[in-house]
Amino acid sequence: MILLCELLKNWPCTASGGNIRAEVRGVTDHSAEVVPGSVFVVRKGRRSDGTAHIPEALRNGAVAVVTDTPDPPELPPDVAAVSVPDAADFLAHACSAFYGHPSRELEVIAVTGTNGKTTVTHFIGQILKAAGIKAAVLGTLGLWVDGEKQDIGLPALTTVPPTHLQRVLRHCADSGVTHIALEASSLGLEGGRLGHCRITRGVFLNIGKDHYGEHGGEAAYLRAKARLADLSDRIILNRDDPAILKLCEGKSAGWTFGGSPDGGNHIWVEDAGSGSWAAGCGDERTLLPAPVGGKHNRLNAAASLAAAVSLGFGIRSCRAGLEGLKLPEGRMQETGLSGVRVIVDYAHTPDALKAVLESLALEAGGRIITVFGCGGDRDKEKRPEMGEIAAFYSSSVWVTSDNPRNEDPLQIISDILGGIGGEGPNHRAEPDRELAIRRAIAEAAHGDIVLIAGKGHESGQTTAGVTRPFSDFEVARRHLEDIHSNSGSDTVQSTDGIWYDGGEME
Known part of the structure; x- marks a missing residue:
């Protein structure tokens, strides 16, 4: 804990009302996180203004409200009203001080x-x-x-x-x-x-x-x-x-x-x-x-x-x-079956996709089959460039969805395909990411590499504001286990060291 006066000491501000010697039990800019004794810092975010959340902060027990607006809001007399030049900068300072730097x-x-x-x-x-x-x-x-x-x-x-x-x-x-x-x-x-x-x-x-x-x-x-x-x-x-x-x-x-x-x-x-x-x-x-x-x-x-x-x-x-260096989850994370290597990587920029594909091209014994998409509400100009890169290094490309968010998935796919002249025998669109992964693996033969790029470690897929559970690695592994169960011949190996035989862990 720290006293409010100590938190404000040597900081450019004006304060009125409340108890300047109140014990501070938390510092936050999220009203839902306010507990009795908290300092609530009002910031203007990308989508909302923190001023609208002051009533909730007060109900939750804030002892001080910090703003950087010219006209600070009216507060109850028992709550300190603090005005600072930059609320975001004060938030960083106050959090550091609260936890003892x-x-x-x-x-x-x-x-x-x-x-x-x-x-x-x-x-x-x-x-x-x-x-x-x-x-x-x-x-x-x-x-x-x-x-x-x-x-x-x-x-x-x-x-x-x-x-x-x-x-x-x-x-x-x-x-x-x-x-x-x-x-x-x-x-x-x-x-x-x-x-x-x-x-x-x-x-x-x-x-x-x-x-x-x-x-x-x-x-x-x-x-x-x-x-x-x-x-x-x-x-x-x-x-x-x-x-x-x-x-x-x-x-x-x-x-x-x-x-x-x-x-x-x-x-x-x-x-x-x-x-x-x-x-x-x-x-x-x-x-x-x-x-x-x-x-x-x-x-x-x-x-x-x-x-x-x-x-x-x-x-x-x-x-x-x-x-002993080991790549973190979702970075060149590998599984496979019957001589087909399936690799999941977070590469979601042109440079990252190129680096991964260049690396795989040096070790590929067969074809490279790439599955990828681009996120919605993000950097549209990179989409055709990534399509061109994927087509250059891959024998086959499946263009699919990757967190469309609030954009039309088909428009994102169209933007990507614009970099490779549209769909063709080796460049196909499949908006359903799980289906695209399954089709890419089904297309692969012994010696081929299937690269699933863009989401890496992510465990969800966001479409139209709704996020549902989705993991590239788990989708690929489940499909490989299905193939193995149907064939009953090979084992499925993943880079976490677990071997799968007929879907059962040894």
């Missing part, structure tokens, strides 16, 4: 980029754990500590708001965690979710096409990404991405990373042939078995290694972590 007790590594944030944060966690560090990972897949998923009630967001972020950081610090790697999305950075959080290292992966529409254009998207440089003690840059170097021009980079050797504070990981990687910095070099495939994952590993090395860990002390 937990980021000051941790090494916080924030990772931003259009693609790869989830993989890199989990790689960092794995490298640090292997080096004997109790580390946490926070992002798209929730909170993980020492490789174990934590059930602490978080919203399904890449970067959680400060009300949850500071609670998580306090939980981690109190649990003995010393390092945490978290995903910093463009929307999270723009919305000030990482404000008043001490970030030790800011890692910049890449810049691609995503969320332009939600930011109001490319320039606003880039400005949001660039904020991480100002929030971080030191930054780590991808030297192989010109857009990243331009974005951070004039900023002093502590370290860089890439796919080829270079001098100075530069970490590199390259293909050494025969299923091996070479990793190094300056004159230091180590050879290790390649734990995961794909050029993009070598770069992800280099970014993760750069973060660890920049914090004082030597390359050789990170070797065990590098050798």
